[in-house]
Amino acid sequence: MKENFLPGKVGLAPMAGITDYPFRKICFEYGAPFAFTEMISAKSVLLNLEVNEQYFPRSDERERIGIQLFGYDPVELAQAAQMVQDKALWVDLNAGCPATKIVKRNAGAALLKDLKHFRLVVREMKKVTRRLSVKTRIGWDRDEFEHIYNILVEEGVDAIFVHGRTARQMYAGKASWNIYNHGDVPMYLSGDIYTREDIKRAIEVSGASGVIVARGSIGNPWIFSSLKDTGRNENVDKMERLSVVLRHLDYLEIEYGDYGAVVFRKYVAGYTKTLVGAREFRANVMNLDTIEKLKESFIEYFSKLDLERSSEYTSTGGNLE
Numbered sequence: 001m002k003e004n005f006l007p008g009k010v011g012l013a014p015m016a017g018i019t020d021y022p023f024r025k026i027c028f029e030y031g032a033p034f035a036f037t038e039m040i041s042a043k044s045v046l047l048n049l050e051v052n053e054q055y056f057p058r059s060d061e062r063e064r065i066g067i068q069l070f071g072y073d074p075v076e077l078a079q080a081a082q083m084v085q086d087k088a089l090w091v092d093l094n095a096g097c098p099a100t101k102i103v104k105r106n107a108g109a110a111l112l113k114d115l116k117h118f119r120l121v122v123r124e125m126k127k128v129t130r131r132l133s134v135k136t137r138i139g140w141d142r143d144e145f146e147h148i149y150n151i152l153v154e155e156g157v158d159a160i161f162v163h164g165r166t167a168r169q170m171y172a173g174k175a176s177w178n179i180y181n182h183g184d185v186p187m188y189l190s191g192d193i194y195t196r197e198d199i200k201r202a203i204e205v206s207g208a209s210g211v212i213v214a215r216g217s218i219g220n221p222w223i224f225s226s227l228k229d230t231g232r233n234e235n236v237d238k239m240e241r242l243s244v245v246l247r248h249l250d251y252l253e254i255e256y257g258d259y260g261a262v263v264f265r266k267y268v269a270g271y272t273k274t275l276v277g278a279r280e281f282r283a284n285v286m287n288l289d290t291i292e293k294l295k296e297s298f299i300e301y302f303s304k305l306d307l308e309r310s311s312e313y314t315s316t317g318g319n320l321e
């Protein structure tokens with residue numbers, strides 16, 4: 001078994017448009033041991049595009065982050081990996097994204113259509129990359145994970161992240177956790193992990209080294225915290241929820257200014273899951289365009305929630321008397 005260089009069992013999975021620096025910072029604060037950047041095009045790295053600066057890891061996270069690259073050409077991917085590897089703990093190849101605009105370029109999960117080419121990509125990248133992982137699906141349109149796994153082990157990758165669906169499945173159906181870990185290399189499962197129980201079961205079923213959490217972390221950094229028993233935000237004290245929202249908004253403001261209010265729309269549903277009147281509240285805040293206005297609305301909403309809760313208690317108390 002290759003030594004596991006990853007600093008923990010429950011990492012934050014890559015999500016384009018979601019796992020930016022402010023969101024990663026929140027997840028790290030709640031105990032995520034490692035994370036990925038959003039995916040970055042190998043071609044854009046070679047062109048030295050300035051826009052990439054916002055995607056690259058920041059100095060305070062280098063020891064726990066992987067840079068995820070996507071592309072098709074083995075030489076381009078290898079060169080890009082070599083160029084960026086010192087900015088992060090490791091480099092990851094995206095072989096799992098099924099989005100049309102990526103697959104159209106034969107990148108992401110489209111790499112799984114031709115496993116000979118896939119092998120070549122991994123080989124070229126591994127030649128020049130100190131630590132290389134691959135995030136893959138179980139196949140393009142059918143389960144070929146055994147074959148994919150063998151390629152990855154033979155080419156000497158340092159870790160495998162596997163989302164238990166084919167690319168064709170996109171996000172439909174249930175992700176399979178029945179992916180046996182032969183133990184040659186650290187392997188982490190991805191897919192449908194929302195609670196601490198899910199984490200436990202996924203690891204038990206597969207023998208994986210750990211898991212990475214994607215959708216289950218949106219508005220719910222407690223999934224990474226060992227202090228909460230279920231890892232779901234409905235069990236978290238509402239004031240703690242509010243304090244995370246406010247902190248997240250602060251980080252977004254530092255990163256984007258008031259444009260952070262627009263970015264935050266992606267997280268509103270997550271933070272307000274299962275709360276009374278959440279649907280109406282979401283509709284009301286979706287058009288707010290400054291961080292200050294969002295903060296005010298959240299504070300008002302959460303303080304009302306608390307009032308409702310205390311009036312419930314009062315009436316119950318009254319009945320008991």
Ligand SMILES: Cc1cc2nc3c(=O)[nH]c(=O)nc-3n(C[C@H](O)[C@H](O)[C@H](O)COP(=O)(O)O)c2cc1C
Pocket residue numbers: 013014015016017018038039068094095096097135163190191192193212213214215216
């Ligand atoms: C909005 C969104 C963006 C994603 N972007 C990426 C990506 O850039 N790279 C990648 O490897 N996977 C990406 N994924 C896939 C996730 O990392 C993960 O494998 C998948 O969502 C299944 O895990 P989950 O059920 O915990 O969400 C993305 C998923 C979502 C929902």
